[in-house]
Amino acid sequence: MTKSLxxxxxxxxxxxxxxxxxxxxxxxxxGLFRIFWGIFxxxxxxxxxxxxxxxxxxxxxxxxxxxxxxxxxxxxYWLLLAGDLVRIWLVVLITIGVKTRVCTIVLCxxxxxxxxxxxxxxxxxxxxxxxxxxxxxxFTDWGVTYALVPDRRINPKVAARALATAGVLIAFAMxxxxxxxxxxxxxxxxxxxxxxxxxxxxxxxLDRKLxxxxxxxxxxxQSIKILDFAAVAFELSPFxxxxxxRAGWRAWILIATCFH
Numbered sequence: 001m002t003k004s005l006x007x008x009x010x011x012x013x014x015x016x017x018x019x020x021x022x023x024x025x026x027x028x029x030x031g032l033f034r035i036f037w038g039i040f041x042x043x044x045x046x047x048x049x050x051x052x053x054x055x056x057x058x059x060x061x062x063x064x065x066x067x068x069x070x071x072x073x074x075x076x077y078w079l080l081l082a083g084d085l086v087r088i089w090l091v092v093l094i095t096i097g098v099k100t101r102v103c104t105i106v107l108c109x110x111x112x113x114x115x116x117x118x119x120x121x122x123x124x125x126x127x128x129x130x131x132x133x134x135x136x137x138x139f140t141d142w143g144v145t146y147a148l149v150p151d152r153r154i155n156p157k158v159a160a161r162a163l164a165t166a167g168v169l170i171a172f173a174m175x176x177x178x179x180x181x182x183x184x185x186x187x188x189x190x191x192x193x194x195x196x197x198x199x200x201x202x203x204x205x206l207d208r209k210l211x212x213x214x215x216x217x218x219x220x221x222q223s224i225k226i227l228d229f230a231a232v233a234f235e236l237s238p239f240x241x242x243x244x245x246r247a248g249w250r251a252w253i254l255i256a257t258c259f260h
Contacts, residue, residue, distance in 0.1 A: 015243065016164065018243055018245075019164040019167060019168065019242060019243070020160040020161065020163070020164045021245075021246070022164075022167065022242055022243070022244075022245055022246050022249045023160075023163040023164045023166065023167040023242075023249070024160060024163060024246075025140075025163060027141035027142075027144045027145045027153070028145050028146075030137065030140055030141055030142035030144075030145075031097070031141075031142060031143075031144065031145035031146040031147065032146065033137075033142065034094065034095070034097070034100065034137070034142045034143065034146070035095055035097075035146060037094075037095075037134070038091055038092070038094050038095025038096075039095060041091050041130075042088070042091055042092070042095065045127065045130070046088055046091075047083075047084050047087040047088055047091070047111060047114070048084055049080050049083065049084060049114040049115075049117065049118050050077055050080040050081035050083075050084050052074050052075075052080055052117050052118055052120075053074055053075060053076050053077030053078070053079070053080045053081070054077055055074055057073040057074060059120075059121060060073045060074055060120055061120060061121065061122060062116065062117075062119075062120040063120075066116045066119075066120075067113055067116040068116035068117050068119075068120045071117075074117055074120070075117060080114065080117070083110055083113075083114055084114075086110065087107055087110050087111060087114075090103045090104075090106060090107040090110075091107065094107065094143075096147070096148050097143055097146060097147020097148050097149065097150065098147070098148050098149045099143075099149055099151070100138075100142065100143025100147060100151050101138050101139075101143050101151045101154075104134055104135065104137065104138035104143070105135065105138050107131075107134070108131045108132075108134055108135040108138070111131045112131065115128065115131075126173075129169065129170065129173045132169050133166045133169055133170065136162045136163070136165050136166035136169065137162065137163075137166060138162075139154060139158055139159065139161075139162035140154065140159040140162050140163055141153055141154055141159055167242055167249070168242070170238065170253075171238035171239050171242050174235050174238045174256065175235065175236060175238055175239065177235050178231075178232050178233075178234070178235025178236040178237075179236065181194060181228075181231060181232045181235065182232045182236065185228040185229075185231070185232055186228065186229065186232055190221075190222045190225055193221055193224055193225055193227075193228060194228045194231070195224055195227040195228050195231060196221060196224060199213075199216055203216075203217075234255070234256075237252070238252060
């Protein structure tokens with residue numbers, strides 16, 4: 001038993017070292033990413049949860065294992081709006097680099113708390129990953145360069161573990177999405193298409209008609225069936241590329257980013 005545990009521990013140590021090597025990044029790259037991250041959040045994902053304060057209390061049904069379960073209902077509108085304004089200001093401070101580490105931690109904690117109320121209707125969205133990864137980056141040097149008030153450099157070992165953890169979170173999130181698709185999309189029935197079921201709802205309901213979207217309508221549905229298998233294979237593969245090395249992992253990230 002002892003030998004088996006020692007062997008497993010050794011394998012896990014080797015895998016984790018590989019993850020740290022794959023996800024490693026220098027302070028300059030992290031600083032640039034911080035700026036682009038902040039601009040993206042401000043332009044497209046500015047924190048807004050105040051609308052929850054205007055929802056009828058009869059809709060309040062938070063899960064048991066949540067902060068929201070400790071409350072009797074949705075917080076008042078003014079309180080949620082104040083929280084949104086604080087979070088937007090924190091994103092601005094992070095973007096320009098003012099006490100980035102502290103601001104990131106506070107931002108993520110406030111966002112997780114507000115998300116408890118936003119998700120009190122029974123559905124959790126993908127944006128949770130954005131804040132989880134940002135919280136990991138708070139323990140790196142992403143606030144050291146290109147910053148008005150730079151953070152102190154953190155212990156390289158701590159930064160390496162934080163970056164590896166961020167990589168694992170991304171891989172796990174994509175894997176869970178692929179696993180669910182595998183249960184429903186993988187079949188040889190040419191009259192159905194998981195990809196098209198996703199595409200049509202976005203195209204007609206959410207008006208996602210940019211770039212190459214109109215050309216999908218011109219492709220025979222039977223020809224698109226292969227995309228069901230390709231999407232599932234891709235979303236189930238992140239851990240493989242994460243362990244394959246920096247080049248493989250970055251290529252996978254690039255493809256995932258361009259596709260989405």
